[in-house]
Amino acid sequence: MPDLGLDVLWKGSNLLRLLGGLGVALRISLIAVVISIPLGLLLGTLMTGKNVILKFILKLYLEFIRIMPQLVLLFMVFFGSTRMFGWQPSGELSAIIVFTLWGAAEMSDLVRGALISIPVHQYESSEALGLTKVQTYCYVVIPQTVRRLIPLSINLITRMIKTTSLILMIGVVEMIKVAQQIIEANRTTSPNAAFGIYLVIFLLYFLACWPISLLAKYLERKWR
Amino acid sequence: MKNLKTLAVLGLTAVVSLGLVACGSSTQAASDTTDATTAAASAETDQVYRTLDEIKESGEINIGVFSDKSPFGYVDEKGDYQGYDVYFANRLAEDLGVKANFVSTEAANRIEYLQTGKVDVILANFTVTDERKEEVDFALPYMNVSLGVVSPADKVVTNLDDLTADDPLIVISGTTAETYLIENYPNLTLQKYDTYANAKNALENGNGVAWVNDNTEVLAFASENEGYQVGIATLGSKDTIAPAVTKGNQTLLDGINEEIKSLGEEQFFHKDYEETLVTTYGADYVNELVVEGGVTE
Numbered sequence: 161m162p163d164l165g166l167d168v169l170w171k172g173s174n175l176l177r178l179l180g181g182l183g184v185a186l187r188i189s190l191i192a193v194v195i196s197i198p199l200g201l202l203l204g205t206l207m208t209g210k211n212v213i214l215k216f217i218l219k220l221y222l223e224f225i226r227i228m229p230q231l232v233l234l235f236m237v238f239f240g241s242t243r244m245f246g247w248q249p250s251g252e253l254s255a256i257i258v259f260t261l262w263g264a265a266e267m268s269d270l271v272r273g274a275l276i277s278i279p280v281h282q283y284e285s286s287e288a289l290g291l292t293k294v295q296t297y298c299y300v301v302i303p304q305t306v307r308r309l310i311p312l313s314i315n316l317i318t319r320m321i322k323t324t325s326l327i328l329m330i331g332v333v334e335m336i337k338v339a340q341q342i343i344e345a346n347r348t349t350s351p352n353a354a355f356g357i358y359l360v361i362f363l364l365y366f367l368a369c370w371p372i373s374l375l376a377k378y379l380e381r382k383w384r
Numbered sequence: 385m386k387n388l389k390t391l392a393v394l395g396l397t398a399v400v401s402l403g404l405v406a407c408g409s410s411t412q413a414a415s416d417t418t419d420a421t422t423a424a425a426s427a428e429t430d431q432v433y434r435t436l437d438e439i440k441e442s443g444e445i446n447i448g449v450f451s452d453k454s455p456f457g458y459v460d461e462k463g464d465y466q467g468y469d470v471y472f473a474n475r476l477a478e479d480l481g482v483k484a485n486f487v488s489t490e491a492a493n494r495i496e497y498l499q500t501g502k503v504d505v506i507l508a509n510f511t512v513t514d515e516r517k518e519e520v521d522f523a524l525p526y527m528n529v530s531l532g533v534v535s536p537a538d539k540v541v542t543n544l545d546d547l548t549a550d551d552p553l554i555v556i557s558g559t560t561a562e563t564y565l566i567e568n569y570p571n572l573t574l575q576k577y578d579t580y581a582n583a584k585n586a587l588e589n590g591n592g593v594a595w596v597n598d599n600t601e602v603l604a605f606a607s608e609n610e611g612y613q614v615g616i617a618t619l620g621s622k623d624t625i626a627p628a629v630t631k632g633n634q635t636l637l638d639g640i641n642e643e644i645k646s647l648g649e650e651q652f653f654h655k656d657y658e659e660t661l662v663t664t665y666g667a668d669y670v671n672e673l674v675v676e677g678g679v680t681e
Binding site for chain 2: 177342348
């Protein structure tokens with residue numbers, strides 16, 4: 161077996177620091193997920209509504225967030241808010257704000273897509289059967305929409321977890337940054353540590369995202 | 385029945401998520417108000433930085449350092465900041481009578497950190513350049529950097545004027561070494577490599593007679609690898625490394641300058657070199673690299 165320099169993990173509290181970095185990444189992404197998914201559901205429903213002005217504003221918001229690279233958004237919130245308004249948000253708060261805005265925007269588009277994928281005849285049939293609007297949504301539209309949304313939103317959540325690797329640029333020490341610190345601190349004694357550490361990071365990201373995929377699979381089967 | 389169950393689940397999710405949204409927005413609102421007060425405070429004084437007195441009053445100085453550039457600023461296995469820059473940062477905080485709060489910065493965001501007042505001073509191997517001087521204020525320097533030349537120990541290159549077009553020099557594309565050689569030695573042949581690793585291989589394979597790079601890099605290379613010697617430790621224009629503060633923060637700048645001058649009397653940076661750099665660069669080059677009391681010759 162080639163030397164992967166894995167011994168550096170057992171030096172001092174290196175492994176704990178790496179796990180702590182994963183903790184930071186998960187905390188930020190999961191807080192953002194928890195806020196942005198319901199927000200996305202709400203915005204997505206509004207996007208299928210009839211209010212033209214509201215739809216235009218939401219579309220503008222969605223396109224803006226989608227076009228901007230996440231790194232630019234992070235800089236805009238972390239540094240830009242200080243320059244413009246003199247606010248001093250911490251790196252973590254800035255990251256949560258950006259990830260929430262991003263998550264809500266993408267989620268709203270997924271919700272909109274899932275909602276308009278329900279054929280019009282289903283609405284009409286429901287009306288013909290004498291269901292009220294609320295009943296139509298509760299019994300016919302929402303159950304189908306949620307089922308269609310699961311794989312899409314899982315994809316979004318795992319992407320949000322992985323994108324936390326960017327927040328080291330605004331001074332948040334998360335897993336990638338800790339890894340770079342460990343690799344650099346041992347550059348001369350174990351030059352191969354980069355391979356080992358990045359392999360461990362791969363495993364840790366996998367372990368963080370895999371249970372979410374499993375949950376999605378379970379829900380999909382259950383609600384079939 | 386199945387539909388009812390689905391409805392119940394959905395209802396529960398909706399309630400939980402609404403609760404979370406409420407929590408989320410209330411914390412948001414709380415932070416907004418604190419932000420607003422800070423904004424009001426900074427609008428009053430119309431400055432992003434903290435003066436020396438304000439730093440002393442708060443009991444903490446925010447210092448931007450590298451956390452992954454050994455041996456200048458890095459984090460050891462216990463999670464503590466270490467390195468040449470950090471050693472000085474700790475002493476600076478101690479002499480100001482405050483606690484050092486280290487902030488991990490990247491090469492690309494150092495200026496932004498100062499301009500938004502997110503750190504009071506940057507001690508992250510910050511090379512003084514004319515472009516940067518327009519954006520931030522540099523204090524007195526505490527280190528020299530220039531180019532260096534490393535070559536195999538059995539055929540040491542000590543003067544570039546001895547070389548001809550048949551003796552190729554190894555450089556990494558896009559570095560200051562490449563620019564310097566093109567400008568000053570247009571008759572020499574350059575072999576350009578994209579990465580550090582490729583340039584290293586090329587030197588080891590004997591593709592070129594010597595490798596020109598930042599002198600810290602070549603010194604580290606020679607001390608890490610048997611059979612190589614630094615024939616020229618300083619080449620070209622000497623740049624310096626200095627602490628930087630937000631433009632206009634005169635009190636802090638004066639404080640740091642005084643500190644560097646008084647540290648010169650006790651040869652502090654020689655001691656710093658002994659503690660942090662000697663294992664990487666060897667004891668022979670301390671006078672090439674260290675600047676005491678802010679005085680460059």
